Amino acid sequence: MVVALSALAVSSASSHAATVQPTPAAAPVASLVRAVDIPFEQFTLPNGLRVVVHTDRKAPVVAVSVWYDVGSKHEPKGKTGFAHLFEHLMFNGSENAPGDFFEPLKQVGATDFNGTTYFDRTNYFETVPTAALDRALFLESDRMGYLTGAITQGVLDEQRGVVQNEKRQGDNQPYGLVRYKLTEGLFPADHPYGHTTIGSMADLDAASVQDVRNWFRNHYGPNNAVLVLAGDVDVPTARRLVEKYFGAIPAGPKSVAPPAPVPTALPGVAAEVMKDRVAAPLILRTWAVPGLNDADAAGLDVAAGILGGLASSRLDNALVKREKVAVQVGAGYSDFAQVGTFTVNAVVRPGIDPAAVSKRMDEIVADFVKNGPTADEVARYVTQTVSGRIAGLESVGGFGGKAVALAEGALYSGDPGFYKKRLAALAAQTPATVRAAAARWLTKPGYRLSVLPGARDAYQDAAVPPAVPVAAAPEQAPKGTRGPLPGVGQVADLGFPAVERARLSNGIELVYARRAVVPVTRAVLSFDAGVAADVPDWLGTQQLTLAMLDEGTRTLDSIALAEAQERLGAEIYAGGSYDRTILGLRVPSANLAAASQLWADMARAPSFAEAELPRVKTQLLTQIQQELTSPDGLAQRVLPRLVNAGTPYAKAQGSGDPRAVQALTRADLVAFQQAWLRPEKARLFVVSDRPLDEIRALMERRLGDWKGTGAAGTKGDAAQPTPLTPRIVLIDRPDSPQSLIAGGTQTGLKGTDDLLPVEVANDALGGGFLGRLNMNLREEKHWSYGVGGNFSRYAGAAPYMVNAPVQADKTGEALAALRTDIAQFVGTKPMTRPEFDRAIAGATRSLSGNFETSDDVLTAMQLNDLYRRPDDYYATITRRYRALTLPQVTDALRGAIRPDRFVWVVVGDASKVKPQLDTAGLPVEVMPAATVAGAGANGK
Known part of the structure; x- marks a missing residue:
């Protein structure tokens, strides 16, 4: 159970006293941009395989990432979903490594291994111990060059069913059909971006073995791929191994990006309404815009962040905090290789007219287009973005590490170092450039969609087809044409950092480990509270308390608090597990002094502003109602209380009891905070590139004189659970x-x-x-x-x-x-x-x-x-x-x-x-x- 802190406008007196200290200045964004660096070298094999190598010796692991220039935009009519279906097929074994690829990867201790498909690409990735790099490259090369013999009717039928259930799982969520409407509303059906990557049930049903074999031959040659190796590897080693495993694979047809102009008109009606079993109306407005290589890309990125991405965004401040007509808002720029989409949305507060909120949302966007952002808004968004990128560079692979940045640049922009150009373009944005980009594209025709509560509208893919017996795919024997699967050398032992301890003047224990890979500090105040401390018969007290923590401190209301975090590139968050409640901080270490003051103020002196409590209650109550429309939300409200009956853990019932949440007062929240979120129940965990003495001295200034108020809460021991009645x-x-x-x-x-x-x-x-x-x-x-x-x-x-x-x-x-x-x-x-x-x-x-x-x-x-x-x-x-x-x-x-x-x-x-x-x-x-x-x- 996690509560993300929202930025909501408040002002009120603090219930705790603490010494107000001047806020240190933030580091210039230019210095943060300079910290983002991924040195690389590259070479190309005679068969066209492009290889990018980044050396990072911090751990004995290597990220292997293969990106193919094929995605759903390459699919012709009648074959939607093929790229994604083939992603699944390529995990089911190749001629010399039959069976699931997860088996040999699990044996070597691979982490972050998966594959994804989207409009522009299909990728496969795994992070493996250095000693297992040979095996990983053998596996990746075998499915690149030796796959067709392993594609059987049984394998196709199995994975077709898996993909169709992936589609059903997405469709089964609240608002789960919105993705289809937005795509169809913006792009003509014959546009390369005019259908979703998951495809249609009918096209998936129609796929034959010969179809998918032809799809492989046409798209998955080495000359259509980028291979990135990032981590404990150097270029000579990479060249030797890549030539060994990939060099003999012949080139195939070269993928050609289909013409994909940004549509200048909508393919159908400009506005639609759909019904779904949802808790609150959702309104959306979306535009087709240029993609990531366009000169306007950085300006559109900043515009989306300021309109709805920041905690202090224009839409959030106006619709959620001041006018209180929405419970959640957002804006985003999706920058694909050839086109993009720009979307703003709002979840309407129950009881409010969605049309009126839609009108206000349009007015806010129009004002932004006319007058543009402030310089401070631009700087705050850029700082937050760069800060997040710095933190992400600690990982060599996975879904967002250094290998991803290099591969995206190479495949989409012809330059593995494109990430640096994009950051430079962001840092160069001004109010004028952002306004100009918004004015060029957000004044063009946009598509509107409203999702209203009601019985879900019928849709084509809802029906489950008649059952067709599918025989299990028989195990294939390895062909052995490339020799045996490489073994694994001696895997280095884990180098877990030494953990040190210190204590602040008031007794809070500091548990510290030093990691100097990136200049980032992460800290968590962990309180002995959690679900087990929630108030019996008042479930949701902890949740509402956490939701109110950023409603202001003794010196800042929530808008000022959110803006201060953004100027520092800091992320402050609250959450709870079954046994603990936390207040966490992530920030570039250059801004740690200033960010830690904000973080400590939120822990020590939350205002729990009376004027804002009704609004935050409404947001939490809407969240509870949303849980009642979600399969996972419903199950997690019922199963834990059944299994844990008779123990404090039975209190884990989603976001709480709506009757209790509605009745809670400010005094209730203050009482919970004083009883549980107090120094006697806290332990401080820090991982940083800064030394322990420096961290301890800073934390002493921030927290060392903090004293609890009143009596501390007590949990007692967890009782024996009530025996289950199977049912x-x-x-x-x-x-x-x-x-x-x-x-x-x-x-x-x-x-x-x-x-x-x-x-x-x-x-x-x-x-x-x-x-x-x-x-x-x-x-x-x-x-x-x-x-x-x-x-x-x-x-x-x-x-x-x-x-x-x-x-x-x-x-x-x-x-x-x-x-x-x-x-x-x-x-x-x-x-x-x-x-x-x-x-x-x-x-x-x-x-x-x-x-x-x-x-x-x-x-x-x-x-x-x-x-x-x-x-x-x-x-x-x-x-x-x-x-x-x-x-x-x-x-x-x-x-x-x-x-x-x-x-x-x-x-x-x-x-x-x-x-x-x-x-x-x-x-x-x-x-x-x-x-x-x-x-x-x-x-x-």
């Missing part, structure tokens, strides 16, 4: 193309126990892609996009939870399969020796990748504290893994999980799902979605 709770959510199956059981374990044995055993059951639950329902039966099961680890409990979104017509069979898989795993078909060896190898070899960033280290430090583990826990965990035995982990899991003691929550269309569940042999209780809020908790 199915069916939450009726009409028009759901999928059902969400969520299950849970008590284990008798606590988070403070040694859970390593059961976690290792669970690796083969539900802990990852290769777990039996996922492999059965996703890969074998293709009824789901992804299934998992894990121990939910709290300090005083560790229930086992299962999550499985499945297509609606397979709900009953999927639940039966889950129950069978779990029963067999703890019974007649326990973990095998290969599964055990894979789990141990993957866990130990992935450690360096798992702790690559300072954020990883900061999280680990907090978990060690929560679970009462030594500071060197992760530095010594390898020998703990290697000391485990297969019988030990098997017996541990059998002792923890009783398959007959699960309670299941199913969120779906009861008219279609209940008949499937009536044969499960468990009582079925039907609960309308609208009745879920407050169930099991009494409001004031």
Whole structure:
């Protein structure tokens, strides 16, 4: 459970006293831009493969990122969704490495491994130990050059079903059909950007084996790809290995970007209204604009940030804070390679006329276009953007690390260093240039969409087609034409930083680790509170308290507070878990002194402004109503209270009880803050490039004289949970193309126990892609996009939870399969020796990748504290893994999980799902979605 701090206008007196100190000046944005640097070298093989290499020796890992110049914009009519479907096929094995690619990657301890498809590209990426680089390059080259023989009818049918369930999963969300409307509203159907990447069900159904083989031959040659290696590798090594594995792959047809002009007119009506089962109206306005290589790209980026991206944005200040007609707003510029889209939106406050809000939104945009931004607004947005980029550069790979920046530049702009040009262009923006870009494009025709609460409109892809038997894809034998899969050398041990401790004058303990890779400081004030401290019969007290923390301090109202953070490139956030409540800070270290003052003021002297409380309540109450329209939101309001009944953890019921939230007063929030968010309950965690002495001295100035007020709150020990009554709770959510199956059981374990044995055993059951639950329902039966099961680890409990979104017509069979898989795993078909060896190898070899960033280290430090583990826990965990035995982990899991003691929550269309569940042999209780809020908790 996390609460993001919103920037809302307030002013009020503080309930705490603290010494006001002058705010240090922010570092110039030019100096922040200079800190963003990714040195690289590049070379091209004779077959056209472009290779970019960045050396970063901070950890013994290498990010491998392959980007293909093929995306949904290349798809002809009748073949929508092919690029994304092929992304899935390329994960299902190649001629010399058959089977799921996740298997050999897991064995070597790969982290951040995945693939994505969008309009302009398809990419595959993994971060591997340096010793496993040969294997990663063998795998990537085999699927680039030796794939067609591995594409069978069985593999195609399986992955087609998986992709269609990925589509259903997206469609099943509140506002889930908006993406189709926005695309169709802006672009003609024959425009390259005129259909979504996920494609249509009909086109996916029509795909044949020959179709997808031809698609591969036409698009996935080395001359259509960029390979980036970033991390513990140098150019001579990269050249030798890339030539070895990729050099023999012949070039293929060269991808040609299809003509994709920015549309000058809308293809259809200018405004539409759609109905959906949502909690609040959503209004959107979107324009087709130029893409990332256009001269106006940086100006449009800044314009979107100022209008709706900053916490102090124009739309937020006007519609949410001052006029109080919206509960959430946003604006964004999506910069694709050839075109872009610019969108503004608002979630309308319930009871307010959406048309009136739409009119005001247009007026705010028109005023911005006419008069432009202020210099301060431009500087604040650029500073925030550069700050985020600096923090992101700590990771070499994944979804947003250095390899991504280099690959995007190379593929989209012909220059791996394009990221630097873009940052320079951002830093060069002025009010005049931003206004000019906005005026050029936001005065052209735009498409309007309103989503209103009601029964969901019918749509073409809603129907589930008649069941067609699909035979499981048989295992293929390796062709062996390229030799065996490379082995893995000696993987270096984890270099977890030394953890040091100090104490402030008032007793707050400082837990510190130094990471000097990027000039960023991350700090967390962690309070012994969390869900377990929420007020009985007043659930939501903690949530509302956190939502009000940035409503002002003793010196700043919320707009001034948000602006001050933005000038510093700081992110201050609040959140809560089952056992802890946190106030966190991320900031470039050059601005730490100033940002830490804002952060400490929010902890010590929140104003809880009376005048703003009704508005923030409305926002939280709308959030609760939104949870009642979301499959995950509904399940997370019901399952935890059933599994944790009788313990403080049963208070975990989404964002709270709406009756209680409505009745809470300022005095209630102040009382909670004084009882729980106080120095006696705090521990301070910091990871920084700055030395401990400097950090301690700064924190002493900020927090050392802080004293608590009144009596501290007490939790008491977590009581023994009420024994579960196995049953199915069916939450009726009409028009759901999928059902969400969520299950849970008590284990008798606590988070403070040694859970390593059961976690290792669970690796083969539900802990990852290769777990039996996922492999059965996703890969074998293709009824789901992804299934998992894990121990939910709290300090005083560790229930086992299962999550499985499945297509609606397979709900009953999927639940039966889950129950069978779990029963067999703890019974007649326990973990095998290969599964055990894979789990141990993957866990130990992935450690360096798992702790690559300072954020990883900061999280680990907090978990060690929560679970009462030594500071060197992760530095010594390898020998703990290697000391485990297969019988030990098997017996541990059998002792923890009783398959007959699960309670299941199913969120779906009861008219279609209940008949499937009536044969499960468990009582079925039907609960309308609208009745879920407050169930099991009494409001004031």
